[in-house]
Amino acid sequence: MTPDTLMTPEKIFLDGKTFIPAEQLPIPEWPCVVSERPQPTLTVKDDDLFFVTDSIGNISGCSLNDGNPSMGLFCCDTRFLNRLELQIEGRSPVLLSSTAQKGFSLSVLCTNPKIDERLKPDTVGIRREIVLNGALFEEIEISNYSTTTVSFELSISFNADFVDLFEVRGYDREKRGRLLRLAELTAEEETFSLIDGVASVPKEPSASREQSLTLAYQGLDGSVMESRILFQHRQPDSFKGYTAVWQLELASHETQKLGYRVNMLRNNQSSSTVSAAFTLGQAKAAELMEEQNWVQQITRISSDKNTFNRVIERAEQDMYLLRQSFGKHKTVSAGVPWFSTLFGRDSLVTASQTLMLNSQIAKETLILLATYQGKFEDEWREEEPGKILHELRLGEMARCQEIPHTPYYGTVDATPLWLMLYAEHYAWTHDQELLEQLWPNALAAMEWIDRNSKQTSYLSYFRKSKRGLVNQGWKDSGDCIVDHKGELANGPIALCEVQAYVYAAKMRLAEIARMKKRLDLADRWQEEAKNLKIRFNRDFWVEDQDFCALALDGDGKPVDSITSNPGHCLNLGLFTPEKAYSVAERLRAPDMFNGWGIRTLSSLSPAYNPMGYHTGSVWPHDNALIAMGLRSLGLIDQALEIFQGLFDMTDQQPYQRPPELFCGYERNGDNSPVQYPVACTPQAWATGSIFQLLQMIVNLVPDAQNNCLRIIDPALPESINRLSFHNLRVGPTILDLEFERSGSTTACRVAKKRGNLRVVIEA
Numbered sequence: 001m002t003p004d005t006l007m008t009p010e011k012i013f014l015d016g017k018t019f020i021p022a023e024q025l026p027i028p029e030w031p032c033v034v035s036e037r038p039q040p041t042l043t044v045k046d047d048d049l050f051f052v053t054d055s056i057g058n059i060s061g062c063s064l065n066d067g068n069p070s071m072g073l074f075c076c077d078t079r080f081l082n083r084l085e086l087q088i089e090g091r092s093p094v095l096l097s098s099t100a101q102k103g104f105s106l107s108v109l110c111t112n113p114k115i116d117e118r119l120k121p122d123t124v125g126i127r128r129e130i131v132l133n134g135a136l137f138e139e140i141e142i143s144n145y146s147t148t149t150v151s152f153e154l155s156i157s158f159n160a161d162f163v164d165l166f167e168v169r170g171y172d173r174e175k176r177g178r179l180l181r182l183a184e185l186t187a188e189e190e191t192f193s194l195i196d197g198v199a200s201v202p203k204e205p206s207a208s209r210e211q212s213l214t215l216a217y218q219g220l221d222g223s224v225m226e227s228r229i230l231f232q233h234r235q236p237d238s239f240k241g242y243t244a245v246w247q248l249e250l251a252s253h254e255t256q257k258l259g260y261r262v263n264m265l266r267n268n269q270s271s272s273t274v275s276a277a278f279t280l281g282q283a284k285a286a287e288l289m290e291e292q293n294w295v296q297q298i299t300r301i302s303s304d305k306n307t308f309n310r311v312i313e314r315a316e317q318d319m320y321l322l323r324q325s326f327g328k329h330k331t332v333s334a335g336v337p338w339f340s341t342l343f344g345r346d347s348l349v350t351a352s353q354t355l356m357l358n359s360q361i362a363k364e365t366l367i368l369l370a371t372y373q374g375k376f377e378d379e380w381r382e383e384e385p386g387k388i389l390h391e392l393r394l395g396e397m398a399r400c401q402e403i404p405h406t407p408y409y410g411t412v413d414a415t416p417l418w419l420m421l422y423a424e425h426y427a428w429t430h431d432q433e434l435l436e437q438l439w440p441n442a443l444a445a446m447e448w449i450d451r452n453s454k455q456t457s458y459l460s461y462f463r464k465s466k467r468g469l470v471n472q473g474w475k476d477s478g479d480c481i482v483d484h485k486g487e488l489a490n491g492p493i494a495l496c497e498v499q500a501y502v503y504a505a506k507m508r509l510a511e512i513a514r515m516k517k518r519l520d521l522a523d524r525w526q527e528e529a530k531n532l533k534i535r536f537n538r539d540f541w542v543e544d545q546d547f548c549a550l551a552l553d554g555d556g557k558p559v560d561s562i563t564s565n566p567g568h569c570l571n572l573g574l575f576t577p578e579k580a581y582s583v584a585e586r587l588r589a590p591d592m593f594n595g596w597g598i599r600t601l602s603s604l605s606p607a608y609n610p611m612g613y614h615t616g617s618v619w620p621h622d623n624a625l626i627a628m629g630l631r632s633l634g635l636i637d638q639a640l641e642i643f644q645g646l647f648d649m650t651d652q653q654p655y656q657r658p659p660e661l662f663c664g665y666e667r668n669g670d671n672s673p674v675q676y677p678v679a680c681t682p683q684a685w686a687t688g689s690i691f692q693l694l695q696m697i698v699n700l701v702p703d704a705q706n707n708c709l710r711i712i713d714p715a716l717p718e719s720i721n722r723l724s725f726h727n728l729r730v731g732p733t734i735l736d737l738e739f740e741r742s743g744s745t746t747a748c749r750v751a752k753k754r755g756n757l758r759v760v761i762e763a
Contacts, residue, residue, distance in 0.1 A: 012180065014224050015268045019216055022179035027241035030157045032061030032085060033092040040654075041071065042100040043336055043681070045321050046132035046287065047274045049075050049264075050336045055098045057108040057128045057138075059084045061159065069168050070337040070678075073136055073227075073262065075271045077341065077395030079168060080227045080264040083159035086128070086140070089115045089152050093126055101655060103321040103682075104287045105131040112152070119152055124250075133283035134276030136262040139233070144250035151250075154258070157243040160227045162217035164395040166403055169338060173402065180216035180224070211235050213242055219396040225266050232259040232279070273325040294320045298358045299729070301694060304722040310656045311647060315690035318657060318682040319354060319361075326392070329368040332361060332688075335660055335680030342392040342407070344369060344414030345474060346684055348421050349621060353688030355428045355702075356695050356728065362425045363434060369418055370441040372407055374448070379464045380404050386448030388414040390472070403467050410468040412452075412461035415445045416501035423508035430704035430731045435512070442509060446525070449502055457535065458494035458552060459502050473498060474622075475565070475600065479607070480614035481551060484560045486606030489553040496548050497568035499536050503529050504572040515705075537576050547586050548579070562592065562602035564622050570629020584630055588638055595667025596649045597623040597642060603664065610664035610674070617661045617676055620646055624689035624696070631696050640717045643693050647719075649673045650690070658686040698723065698739055698748070704731035708758045714748050716741040724751070733757035 012019040044051050052071045053059055059071045061083045073081035086093065093110035100106040108128040114121040125143040130136065144150050167173060213229040229244075234256060236244035250256060259280065264271040277283035298319075301312050324333040326342050333339065334346035347369070351362035374387035381404040382390075390411035398405045422442055426435050453459050461472040470478050473495045481489045506529040513522035540549045542558050548566035549558035566583045569575055575583065587593065591603040597618040601608050608616045623642050630639040645667070650658045652672050660683040663674035680686075697717065701710040709730045716723055716739055725737040733755025739748050748761050 011183075012218060012224060017214075018183050019180035019218070019224065020183045022181050025181045025183065027181070030061075030155065030240055030243035031090065032083070032157070033087060033090075042098060042106045044100050044102075044104055044106050044130065044132055045336050045340070045682070046104045046134070047324055048272055048340075049073070049132045049134070049136070049274070050340050051130070051132060051136060052337055053084070053106070053130075055108075056086070056093055056095050056110055057084075057098065057106060057130060058086055058092070060092075061085060061157065072168075073264075074165065074337070074340070075264045076266075077165040077393050077398070078225060078264075078266075078271070079163050079165070080160055080225070080271070081136075081158065081262065082161045082163070083157055085157045086126075087155045087157070088112050088124070088126070089119070090155070091115065094121070103317055104133070104291075105129065105284065115152060119150060120146070123150060124152070129280065131280050131283045131287065133286050134270065134272045134274035135264070135283070137259070137277070137280035137283050138261075139257060139259040139280045141255055141257050142248060142250065143255040144252060147252050149249060149251050152248055154246045154248055155240075155243050156260075158213060158215065158227070158229055159242055160215040160217070162219075162225050162396075164397040165338070166393070166395065166397050171397070171403070173397070175220060177217055177219040177396070180218055182214040182216060211239075213239070213244070215242060219399070221396060221399045223266055223396070223399070224268070225271070226264070226268075228263045228265065230261050230263070232261065233257045291317070291320055294323075297360070298727065299356055300726040301691075302724055302726075303720045305720055307651050308647065308720060311650050311658075311690060312694070314656045315658075315687050316357070318687045319357065319684075322350075322682055322684050322687065323361075326368055327371075329364045329371075331365040331368050332684045335683030335686075338678075338680055339391075339683075341394070342368065342389075344388045344390050344411050345417060348388075348414060348417040350684040350688040352417075352421050352424055353621070353624070353685065353692040355424060356700060356725075357691050359425060359428050359729065362421055363429075363431065366418065366422060366425060366434070366438060369414075370438055373441055373444060374409055378409075380467075381406065381408055382410040382463075382465050382468055384409065384448060384451075386415070386444035386446075386451075388418045388445065390414060390469075404465050408465075408468065410461075410463065410465060410472050412459060412472045412495065413474065413498050413501055415448055416459070416498065416505040419445050419505035419509055420501060423505075423512060426512065426705065428702045428704055428730060430707075439516070442512075446505070446509065449505070453502075456492065456494060456552070456556065458539075459498050460492040460494035460552075462492035462554075473565075475614040477613045477615075479612070480600070481559060482561050482601075482605070482607045482615070484545075484562075484605070486561075489551065489559045491554050493554070493559075494552040495565060496536075496540050496551060497565045499532065499540070500569035500572040500574040503532050503536075503574045506532070507573070533574055533576075536574055537579060541579060545586075546582050548575070548583055561605055561607070562586065564592070564598050564600050564619075564626065567598065567622070567626030567629055570626065571632045572629075580629075580633055584633055584635055584638065587626060588641075593641075594618060594664055596645045596662070596673050598626055599664040608664075611676065612664075613661070613676075616664040618664055619661045619686075620650075620658045620689040621685035621692075624692040627693060628696050631699065636713070636715045639696060640715065643697060644717050644719060646689065646693065653681075657681055658689065659683065660686050694723075698725075698737070698746075702730045707731060707733075707756065708760060709735075710760045710762060711737075711748050712762045714739055714746045714761075716746045730757055731755070735759070 072079040096109040098108040112124040123146045127141040130138045215227040322332045334343040351365040374383040389407040392407035393405035506525040510522045510525040542560045550563045551559040601615045610616045627639045627642040659679040659681045665674045698714040699712045723739045736752040
């Protein structure tokens with residue numbers, strides 16, 4: 001609780017306002033409208049805010065009970081609105097069109113249903129625009145398209161349950177805080193009364209007054225959270241509890257405008273790190289300006305085919321949308337709605353995927369994760385010295401220690417992935433200052449890997465926290481580490497791809513250590529990597545399958561199911577050549593490759609489920625990593641097949657946006673990819689896979705330290721004839737590259753160069 005908050009059993013005083021428990025002051029409920037059929041959702045995001053509605057722009061008071069639990073306005077893992085419902089005469093408007101194409105805003109065009117005999121259907125046009133920018137803004141234009149004057153009632157109902165995102169995801173809580181009502185103490189009676197749900201506040205900058213609603217909640221940690229709704233343009237004529245009501249009369253072809261903004265507060269301070277604008281117009285201008293600045297900084301990629309350009313442009317915009325502030329730094333959050341926060345693994349993989357787009361993402365990610373690097377032994381959070389975090393949460397359940405995410409460190413792969421990105425970022429940028437700044441963090445990370453690997457000689461995981469994850473690799477659902485019989489493996493678990501990450505980290509850090517004249521470390525890490533390679537190819541190889549095991553279990557035995565995981569090893573040099581080609585061939589068999597991409601688990605496995613999160617679905621980022629591996633083995637046609645399947649899948653998605661995952665059903669003829677019901681979209685490493693696949697086909701190999709960029713045997717797929725990269729940065733040099741395909745040959749030329757980088761094109 002803050003020093004400015006005073007509390008008695010019956011009332012709370014916060015910065016001149018008085019709140020009382022909601023149950024002491026009942027307010028009337030405005031009935032919600034039940035949709036006749038489930039509505040698809042619209043999602044918008046701005047930094048640490050995201051907002052999910054139905055296709056009309058509503059969050060019905062009924063919809064959360066109808067299988068759409070993710071709907072609402074969220075900030076810092078708290079839902080600040082769980083109802084925002086526009087009605088006309090107590091009825092839901094009729095949808096004409098809607099879009100969330102811009103990402104930070106949504107637009108809806110709807111009309112009226114038939115209202116008795118006095119309002120014919122399709123008489124009134126209702127245009128809604130909602131924008132996020134540190135707050136939520138909506139403007140509504142209502143137009144009368146009849147030849148006579150019409151009168152009707154328009155209402156907007158609000159509510160806020162202030163639930164933690166983990167509650168939305170299904171976590172149970174024994175206790176919750178309490179909803180509050182804003183009240184005033186009368187001088188005469190010294191009793192509380194609701195201010196009709198309404199308070200007057202001065203309008204900036206004039207002296208006229210606007211009305212507002214305040215919804216409030218006190219958490220178990222004592223924090224008071226508020227959703228303040230300030231009405232603009234035409235003020236409501238009345239309030240029924242938390243429903244604003246307008247009695248509208250519109251002459252023929254007259255248009256009226258309504259509006260409001262919603263500010264989210266915790267202990268009277270803005271919950272969002274973004275400074276909120278005052279009006280929707282200002283908010284929209286601020287967002288467009290920030291997006292334009294982003295576009296000017298990134299590598300712009302375009303082809304001769306509009307289908308590809310739409311996918312690429314959406315990916316560029318989504319990387320902008322997924323950026324999120326954490327203190328002074330900004331990195332990509334993992335995905336909306338469930339993972340709109342800082343992750344270790346997801347942020348690192350995405351930063352690696354997008355180094356050619358904008359290396360600043362990687363820099364900020366490295367610094368931010370280094371800031372949170374483990375310092376102590378803490379079993380509850382699974383923190384250990386040198387370890388990189390898994391997930392950071394800021395909601396009430398984290399603040400009350402009901403979950404260990406403050407942050408939670410239960411991930412086995414984030415630490416070697418951090419080391420890999422540390423070396424990759426240097427290869428792209430030659431940022432000597434950052435290399436030196438983070439060198440102590442790199443040493444601590446390597447020491448954590450070595451300590452963890454002592455017992456089994458492989459980097460492994462085993463859950464310590466009772467609220468932690470059972471599985472701590474990228475496949476972290478509880479049912480995915482299975483053998484060929486479909487039976488769950490017992491820990492500690494040593495995943496195959498994690499050993500490849502360790503191998504790559506040691507090899508790359510050995511080069512940096514040699515450059516820094518730390519020959520002792522360089523020689524040791526290189527020798528350890530060589531020994532790991534020998535042991536790995538012996539212990540993880542399943543002879544009768546001629547394939548690599550998913551993992552070693554707690555007894556050191558191979559977990560021998562056929563999965564996508566070994567594909568992550570192909571690009572990192574851990575396999576012997578013959579084993580690498582055997583893995584590559586097996587991954588493309590029909591039980592693994594479904595026509596759109598490679599499944600997470602073979603369809604021949606007893607545990608296979610095409611709708612399983614990690615037991616038969618297809619993940620774009622998983623496939624992009626495998627495609628990079630196929631390319632590194634010279635299997636260009638096979639890599640391009642994955643490229644084409646994923647781009648075809650993405651082109652069929654809403655807004656041409658790749659989902660976190662999709663179902664593993666076979667691609668047959670004209671069938672569409674089958675959506676996974678609760679996949680995040682936009683999602684960071686799915687979006688990042690677009691750029692990783694583009695880098696794969698042109699095969700850029702940066703070496704900024706030696707002022708060189710190698711382009712090795714570029715190969716455009718048959719669906720693209722030309723591909724260009726503008727504003728590509730390698731070290732201090734900015735260059736434009738153009739690729740053109742003629743038959744089976746792809747030529748490259750340097751169209752423009754600002755700097756003295758050597759570009760070596762190897763065909």
